[in-house]
Amino acid sequence: MNSVFKLDQRLENDSIFIADLALCQLRLNNDCRYPWFILIPKINDITEIIDLTAPQQQQLWHESAAVSEWLRNNYVNVKLNIAALGNVVAQLHLHHIARFVDDDAWPAPVWGKYPPITYTDAEQVKLKQHFLATFIFP
Amino acid sequence: MNSVFKLDQRLENDSIFIADLALCQLRLNNDCRYPWFILIPKINDITEIIDLTAPQQQQLWHESAAVSEWLRNNYVNVKLNIAALGNVVAQLHLHHIARFVDDDAWPAPVWGKYPPITYTDAEQVKLKQHFLATFIFP
Numbered sequence: 001m002n003s004v005f006k007l008d009q010r011l012e013n014d015s016i017f018i019a020d021l022a023l024c025q026l027r028l029n030n031d032c033r034y035p036w037f038i039l040i041p042k043i044n045d046i047t048e049i050i051d052l053t054a055p056q057q058q059q060l061w062h063e064s065a066a067v068s069e070w071l072r073n074n075y076v077n078v079k080l081n082i083a084a085l086g087n088v089v090a091q092l093h094l095h096h097i098a099r100f101v102d103d104d105a106w107p108a109p110v111w112g113k114y115p116p117i118t119y120t121d122a123e124q125v126k127l128k129q130h131f132l133a134t135f136i137f138p
Numbered sequence: 139m140n141s142v143f144k145l146d147q148r149l150e151n152d153s154i155f156i157a158d159l160a161l162c163q164l165r166l167n168n169d170c171r172y173p174w175f176i177l178i179p180k181i182n183d184i185t186e187i188i189d190l191t192a193p194q195q196q197q198l199w200h201e202s203a204a205v206s207e208w209l210r211n212n213y214v215n216v217k218l219n220i221a222a223l224g225n226v227v228a229q230l231h232l233h234h235i236a237r238f239v240d241d242d243a244w245p246a247p248v249w250g251k252y253p254p255i256t257y258t259d260a261e262q263v264k265l266k267q268h269f270l271a272t273f274i275f276p
Contacts, residue, residue, distance in 0.1 A: 048218050050206045061199050068188045080186050083221035087237060087245035099225060107225035109247045 005042040008091040014116070016124055018131060021138065023059040024094075026067065028131075031116030032123060033105075035075060035098040037067050046092045049084055059138075064094060066138040071098045074134065081109065143180040146229040152254070154262055156269060159276065161197040162232075164205065166269075169254030170261065171243075173213060173236040175205050184230045187222055197276075202232060204276040209236045212272065219247065 007025065015027035015038055029036035041052060041060060049057060068080050081097040097110055105113040119127070145163065153165035153176055167174035179190060179198060187195060206218055219235040235248055243251040257265070 048206065048210070049220060050203050050210065050218075057199060057203065058196070061195060065188050065195065068186065072186070072188065079225055080188075081221070081223045081225070082187060083219070083223070085219045085221070085247060087217055087219070087247075109223060109225075109249050111247050 003044060006044055007040065008089050008093075010089050011038065011040060011091065011093060016119070016128070018128055019135070019137075021063050023056055024063050026063075028119075028124070028127065029095075029097075029116070030118045030124075032119045033114065033117055034103055034110055035071060036110070037071070037096045039063055039067065039094045039096070041092055043092075047086055047090050048092065049094075051092065060094065062138040064096065066136055067096045070131070070135050071096060074130075075100075077101070083109075085111065141182060144182055145178065146227050146231075148227050149176065149178060149229065149231060154257070154266070156266055157273070157275075159201050161194060162201050164201075166257075166262070166265065167233075167235075167254070168256045168262075170257045171252065171255055172241055172248055173209060174248070175209070175234045177201055177205065177232040177234070179230055181230075185224055185228050186230065187232075189230065198232065200276040202234065204274055205234045208269070208273050209234060212268075213238075215239070221247075223249065 015029045018026045018028050024039040024041050027038045027040065029038055041056065052060060064082065071080060072078055075098045077100060079099045081099050083095045086092065099106060153167045156164045156166050162177040162179050165176045165178065167176055184190065190198060202220065209218060210216055213236045215238060217237040219237050221233045224230065237244060
């Protein structure tokens with residue numbers, strides 16, 4: 001039996017729960033500068049994609065593609081930034097960020113560039129509802 | 139029949155050819171600050187991972203996992219940074235960077251942080267030979 005999944009405290013504090021997928025917890029990074037979703041495989045004590053089994057890796061990429069498709073279908077003229085870094089938060093997590101040529105950090109990567117501007121409660125609810133109504137679950 | 143694959147000029151200038159894999163050209167970024175490999179799918183005019191067909195995406199992740207395994211097997215205490223950004227060079231390319239807590243940019247992402255320190259010709263040859271002798275082709 002699997003032990004209970006334990007989400008890193010910093011990921012929990014800095015992002016908003018959106019949905020549980022087959023492999024990952026999907027969260028919205030709480031920074032309205034950029035549409036920014038994070039997939040966190042619900043497996044404890046792993047830090048690298050290659051720590052996942054081959055079937056888990058395949059499922060991760062299915063879920064990643066679904067998030068990418070949603071971002072591209074819901075924002076215009078988007079460039080996706082997909083990344084697993086983990087230099088600060090070790091728990092394996094995969095960023096999906098919709099970038100735009102007029103966004104605050106363009107063309108630099110977003111990490112460490114500007115302090116987040118958090119969503120209002122109403123904005124969070126609205127975006128989450130829209131996401132759940134339109135996302136094609138992988 | 140496929141048209142001839144055309145590598146972005148900037149990728150060509152800033153990196154060193156290592157090998158042709160089934161889907162991707164594998165190149166070494168010419169910056170000896172970090173062990174840094176780049177996979178470039180040999181398909182023209184695509185910018186996003188989700189522009190690849192499902193079988194191509196699967197092959198990309200096989201090749202990515204092989205590069206990741208090689209990096210982890212050949213460097214000690216490594217943290218992998220895997221990323222498809224493409225904000226500056228549009229052609230789809232996937233970074234694989236071995237990071238260390240004492241590297242120049244840690245824990246920040248490497249992009250745009252420091253100017254590259256290029257390999258000497260002898261260093262390039264040595265690293266490429268070692269890579270080709272030990273890499274498990276996916």
